[in-house]
Amino acid sequence: MNTLTKWLVLRGLKPKKGYLSFALFIAVLGVIVGVAALIIVNAVMTGFQDAIKERLLSSNADIIVMKRSGAFYQYDYAERKIRKLPHVKGTEPFIYIPVMATSTGFSSASSASLRGCDPDKELEVTDIPKKLLIGDWQLFKNAKDGVVIGRILADNLGVTIGDMITLLSPMGRKTPFGIIPRSVTFRVVGIFEVGMYQFDSGLILAHIDEVRKKFGLGDIVTGIMVRLDDPENAKLVEGKIEEVLGKDFIAQDWISLNKSLFS
Template identity: 35%
Template sequence: MNYEWMVALRYLRARRRQVFISVITLISILGVMVGVAALIVVIGVMSGAQEDIKEKILGANSHLTVLSYHDRIDDYQAVVDKLNRLPEVVAAAPYLESQVMLLFNSHVATAVIRGVEPDSALKATTIGAKMISGNLDYLKPGAFKGEAEQLPGIAIGRDLSMSIAAGYGDVVSVISPTGALGPMGLSPSARKFRVVAVFSFGFYEVDSGFVFVSLEEAQKFLHLGDQVDGIEVKLKDLFLADKVGRQIEKELGGFPFWARTWMEAHGPLFSALKVEQLAFSIILALIVLVAGLNIISTLVMMVMEKYRDIAILKSMGATDRQIMKIFIYQGLVIGIIGTALGAFLGCFLCWLQIRYQIVHLDPTVYQFTTMPMRLAWSNVLAISLFAILISFLSTLYPARQAAKMNPAESLRYE
């Protein structure tokens, strides 16, 4: 160990008359620690939210959706066949959507009814893995053997099931404002369905606002004939969605067909999350900057306290560069200790949330039942390097002031 390090570490050990400086040093270390820990936790939460939302969105939706500028697609089976022949496509599933109202006993709720072909929907989305009870194959009439009335099946979300108190096997009434045209004009359609499945994507918007029925039953119920709203497409590589989407538009002859990728459908949400992450990071980085100011004040007071020692070292032949190193090393020790403690604390808090899910959230507000968390070591490393850099920059001014000190002036009155 060279003597610059030895002197720097010696100055960090407080003597009796330097207790105040020691307290300021401790506060500087705590400031760096809190700033680093807060940055790690907040970036972990924001990264976890992005990954969780992305996973749930891709679970409830496909990578691509083929739509028509003519509102609905008429000869959809021919389009599905063309899509399934493309090498990049895993599965294509037609769907139909409409707003409806659900009634069960005295409970009422609004939802989006989604007509799907069970076989193709299971291939194009992850709904099959999200079932709590029942099965999507039960959507066809007669799934319940021995029932007095052969009713079509309906799959409802867990949160919707709880809000109307309807569970597996119950019969719910579904009312749609889109009905048949009669003498008095359009009249609402009403139909009874039996709950044959309850699903949970962990995404409140879907679990509380969507129900699934067979495509054939939805077309009859909504009086739409052989039409669908769109066709969901699952790809082998979701990151090629934009490229494959343009290829699909070309394959289908362009207008009126167009392809919407999962990023286009939910781009504003992911953009908002990135902006929030950046804003929180900047705000919390200010904590580290304040800790850097504490390091400056600590070293300035240390220079004032050690002016006699500096003069003696200079009179013994110490160069300005060596004097600067002493105080730079001292500030770096403060920064490195604070960064190490902060990184440990931040990682520990992230691990606690990932392992035990201590912090719970209201899903009606935050879309999550527990606080999402994702610990990326690249983020921890970047935050640690940033904190150490701020600590280093904070040492330059006090170190330069110490190096410029005139030994003759310092020892004149000694």
């Protein structure tokens, strides 16, 4: 507070002008309370955003790499080039399929995302293997027809370890009568909780090879997940990935993929 401002405040607070002193006191107090409230709200929101960021990045990749158009074949070559870049800690090809999940005894269905993953590489890219409430990641690695699902989804379906779930996908079979939705079954071998509703209520992990087999897919992927040594390097690495892979590919960092949360 400069000398002039301090003099004006002290002068206004002198008892000889009771009403004006009181009014000025209330005004100054209001400013103090307002600034304090703003600081507190800002601190709370910053802490909330940091918590969301931590949970989000523990459950998903720092960067997602996909083809701009067409099927993503020869992904091994792209993955090798990405792994050689500075700041890259791990990579994992994945297949993404939107599904409706049901279970025996439950008439309602839950919308979910089936992600075909490599159980070993998943350990390099996300913390989901460490977030299991029930089950064991090693069991998932060995159970080809097994899936790991979010806790809220498990509650909605009324399932636990050993139960079967049915997944209905629009990626169906072509017949003379049109496309028939494909229905496949998996056995629940693990239930996780990461603290993000979108994952806990709608994510299903299965072996990528088993997903290909059950859904009649060839040796293709939806994209490649990338984990970095520091998420703050995402923009830098994103540009490097597009540079080494060429114009047929697009890389999106975690901020771009979650604009609604960090704008």
